Amino acid sequence: MIIDTRLPMIPRTIVVLRALQLGDLLCAVPAFRSLRIAFPTAHIALLGLPWSKTFVDRFDRYLDEFIEFPGYPGLPEQPVAVSAIPDFLTAMQRRRFDLALQMHGSGQYTNQLLTLLGAKMTAGFVPAGDQSPDEGLFMPYPDHVPEPERHLALLRHLGIPAYDHRLEFPLNGQDTATFRRLQSVHGLEAGSYICLHPGGRGSARRWAPHLFGSVADRLVKQGYRVVITGTEEERPVTKVVMTHMRENATDLVGQTDLGTLAVLLSRSAQLIANDTGVSHLAAALQVPSVIVCVGSDPIRWGPQDRVLHRVLIGQATTVEEVLAEVQALDALSFYRSTRTESVNCLEHIIADFRAYGSLNRPSPRESQQSNVSGLR
Template structure:
C-alpha cells in the first residue's frame, strides 16, 4: 500500500513539511511515500531521498491525486481543510490522516492551533498518528563548495514581505565597503528587482541563473544569506547556512528558523500578524532599518 502525502506548495512551505515527511517514512517503512506536490520542489525532494515518488499536483486544482495510486493511506500536510481534505477523500483512501475538519465530514483528535510554528504543526499531525519526527529533521544534505559570498535575496512571493530596494542598496554598499563579496539572488521573475540593487552597487547579480539544485548548492556554500521571509530563508535553515531574516507581516514564531538559533538571526519589530497578501510592504517590515540589518550581520564584539 502507498502513503500519499499532499503538500502542493512552494519552496518554503515544502521545506517546513520535510520533518513530517520523514516521520511518515519512519511510520510506514515498508510503503512507498508519494508526495502530491508542486514541481520543481517536489522532484528535488525526491532526488534528495526525502520521498520515494512524486505526483505533480498544481495546488488544489485538478483531479484527486489518490485516483492515480491505487490502495493508499492519504495524509493531508497541505492545510486544515475543507478543500484539501475533500480532494484527498475524493481519491477514496483506505485511511486519511489529517487535522480535524467537520466542514469536510472528517473528525480527528488532532485539531488546528492558530498560534503554532508551521514545522511543529505538521510534525504533530504525524506524531499523533504514531510517527516520530522533530524540527531536527529539517536538515538536508546538499553538495556545496564553500565560499566567502554574502547572498542578498530581496524578493518574496508577496509585496507585503518585500523590503524596499533602496534599503537593500544601502546594505549591499556598506557590506562592499567593508570588504565583503556580495551576490544578489532571485528567480527569473525577480531579475528586474535584483537589477535595482546590483546596478547601482556593481555587485554580482546571479538572479534567474540557477535552477533549484544549483541554488541550493549556492546557498549551502555561502558564508551568509540575508533575505526576507521567503523560501530561500528556509533553504538556509535546511542546509545550515548562517542567515539574517527580515520578518513582517508574519511573526517568526510561526515561520522562523526552528533549529540552530546560533546560526540564524531574526529581525522582527511587529506586535501582531499583518496581512501577508497586502500590495505594500508590511509596517513591521518597514520598521526594520538598514542599521538593524548591518548590526545583525556584524554584531559588536
C-alpha cells in the same frame, strides 16, 4: 519494528497532499523523514505542484513518487485545471492508497478533496472549532507554532514518533559541478562573500529594495563581497536593488537552479534575505542568515535556530539593525572557528600525554622538529 499507532492498519502505500512552494516543502521534510522511519517499506507519494518533481527526486530517501496536482477550487497556489480533475480523481481512486495525509493547510478546502482520493484511511487537520471527520485521525489545526512542528504534531497525534525538527537539503554531484563552472567565472572563494536575496513572493512580503541596496553598499565598504541571487522572475526586484547601489556586486540572478543556489549558499559567509524559500534553504544548510520578516508570521515561518539565524520583523527594520546582526554573526563564526582550533590543539596535547605519559616528554612531532633543526 512494528509501531503501535492510531491507524487501523499499517499503511503500505501513503499519499501526502502538500501542493505548495519550496519553503513549505522544506518545512515538511522532518515529517517526511519521520514517516519513512516509521514505515520503512511503505511507498510514499507526494501530491504536489509541477515543480515538486525535482524535490521528490532530490529527497528520494523519503519519497518514492511524485503525483502532479491539477489544482482545486479554493486553493490559490496554481490555476485550477478543471477539465483535468475528473480524470485525476479517477486515477487516484483506482490506486486505492492505504493512507492519504492532508498536510496542505487547515483542511477548510482540502478535506473534501481528501475524501475524493479514495484512500482506505484519511488523516490530517481540521479548522479549529470544526467537527472532525475522525477525532482519532484528524486534529485541530494548530496556529502560531513553527511550521515543521505543525506536521510533526499531526504525526504524533496519529501515534507516529516524530520529534526531530531538523531541516535538511541533500547536495549531489551535479549541483557541485554546475557551481564550479559558475565559481570559475566569478572567482567565488568559500567564505569570501555574503549572499543577498531581495526577492520573494508578493511585494507585501518584501523588505524595501532600496534598503537592500543600502545594506549591500555598506557591506562592500566594510570589505565584504556581495553576491545578489534570485530567479529570473525576481529580476525586476533585484534590478531596483542594484539601481540604488553605488558599489559593485556580483549579479547571479537567473544563473542558478535550486541545487546550484544551495551549493552557492553553503559556501557563503552569510545570507541576507526576506522571509522566503531561500531562508529555509539556509536553515537546512546551516548557513548563518539575517532574515527580514515583512507581512509573515515569524513564529510560524522564521528559522528556529535564533542563534545561527537572526530574525528582524517589519518593514520598519533599519539598515543599521541588519548590519548589526551581520557583525554579530561574524563574531559568532570567529568564536566558533577559534574554539574549534583550540579544541583540536587540546586534543593533540591529550593524545601526546596518553602516548608518552608526560607532557614534558617530547612527542614525535617535537622530536622530528628537533632532528630537522639539527640537520640545518
